[in-house]
Amino acid sequence: MKYDTAERLIWFKGELVHVNDAKLNVLSPTAQFGLNVFEGIPCYWNDEEKQLYAFRLEDHYRRLLRSARLIQIECPYTPEDMKKALIDVVRANEYRENISVRQTLFVDGFGSWGSSEPVEMSVAPIPRKCISKEYNKTGLNVCVTSWRRINDNTVSPRIKCGANYINSRVGQREALRSGYDTCIFLNEAGKVSEAPGSCLFIINDGRLITPLITDGVLESITRASVMEIATIMGLDVTERTVDRTELYTCDEAFLCGSAMEITPIIGVDGYKTGSTNITEKIRKAYLEAAAGNSADLKKWVTAIY
Numbered sequence: 217m218k219y220d221t222a223e224r225l226i227w228f229k230g231e232l233v234h235v236n237d238a239k240l241n242v243l244s245p246t247a248q249f250g251l252n253v254f255e256g257i258p259c260y261w262n263d264e265e266k267q268l269y270a271f272r273l274e275d276h277y278r279r280l281l282r283s284a285r286l287i288q289i290e291c292p293y294t295p296e297d298m299k300k301a302l303i304d305v306v307r308a309n310e311y312r313e314n315i316s317v318r319q320t321l322f323v324d325g326f327g328s329w330g331s332s333e334p335v336e337m338s339v340a341p342i343p344r345k346c347i348s349k350e351y352n353k354t355g356l357n358v359c360v361t362s363w364r365r366i367n368d369n370t371v372s373p374r375i376k377c378g379a380n381y382i383n384s385r386v387g388q389r390e391a392l393r394s395g396y397d398t399c400i401f402l403n404e405a406g407k408v409s410e411a412p413g414s415c416l417f418i419i420n421d422g423r424l425i426t427p428l429i430t431d432g433v434l435e436s437i438t439r440a441s442v443m444e445i446a447t448i449m450g451l452d453v454t455e456r457t458v459d460r461t462e463l464y465t466c467d468e469a470f471l472c473g474s475a476m477e478i479t480p481i482i483g484v485d486g487y488k489t490g491s492t493n494i495t496e497k498i499r500k501a502y503l504e505a506a507a508g509n510s511a512d513l514k515k516w517v518t519a520i521y
């Protein structure tokens with residue numbers, strides 16, 4: 217029963233409740249205007265240790281609080297409270313598999329887009345096999361979408377809030393309509409930014425290149441992890457502005473994110489990407505680190521049990 221997602225428990229406004237009993241006011245600012253900030257926190261089951269590890273928990277809570285600050289909602293919880301809620305709800309469900317935990321601060325009550333309280337929290341574990349299709353592929357056929365990425369002067373991509381995902385949605389829907397798995401956005405300046413729910417790296421001559429955060433990119437925890445892992449592997453990593461045509465000529469390219477993990481891109485707009493050699497090495501190293509198997513990177517994981 218606990219593996220049936222319709223039967224799971226979630227942490228909702230301070231209590232552990234059955235997911236179908238977590239009732240939200242349809243007029244609340246979160247329901248009407250997407251007035252919420254959230255994190256998708258990956259947790260990996262380590263079968264040898266019989267342990268579930270949450271990946272870079274403190275970094276997720278730091279970003280959650282930055283997002284809340286930027287849209288001016290007060291978080292009534294400390295990072296310790298948030299961590300306790302996550303551990304409690306995952307333990308209550310007895311999950312012993314890879315999961316993603318959606319931890320959300322939302323504006324409840326009757327209000328408008330200008331409201332800032334009451335702020336409530338939900339923490340919902342989601343088994344990995346139940347997340348969106350494009351996150352469980354071994355290679356991605358992508359397009360450059362005709363939609364532009366949101367920018368720091370309209371709705372900042374730095375803020376991980378529900379409403380920002382309408383931009384992700386229009387790009388993703390266009391990609392699916394055209395027969396692609398997902399898309400890459402260009403920013404207002406016409407330079408490469410990121411995908412709807414993940415960041416991008418290209419690889420040329422063994423060197424990794426990723427767009428700048430200031431080119432319209434979420435401050436991704438996986439992107440930062442890849443940069444650190446690649447550096448440990450002795451690979452050169454550069455953050456710089458990337459042209460669209462570089463997507464068509466690179467040796468390798470991949471998307472990365474908490475849900476995406478590290479997934480190779482096999483083609484962009486019909487231009488085939490060459491190999492996946494280095495991408496595969498990075499993918500393996502990332503998954504080892506996330507499952508708590510890397511002694512040097514054990515600092516990144518928190519044991520749930």
Ligand SMILES: Cc1ncc(COP(=O)(O)O)c(C=O)c1O
Nearest residue numbers: 413414415434436437438473474
């Ligand atoms: C738009 C966007 N970019 C990048 C990412 C990757 O961020 P992270 O690695 O922190 O999951 C995500 C996922 O959260 C995202 O939604």
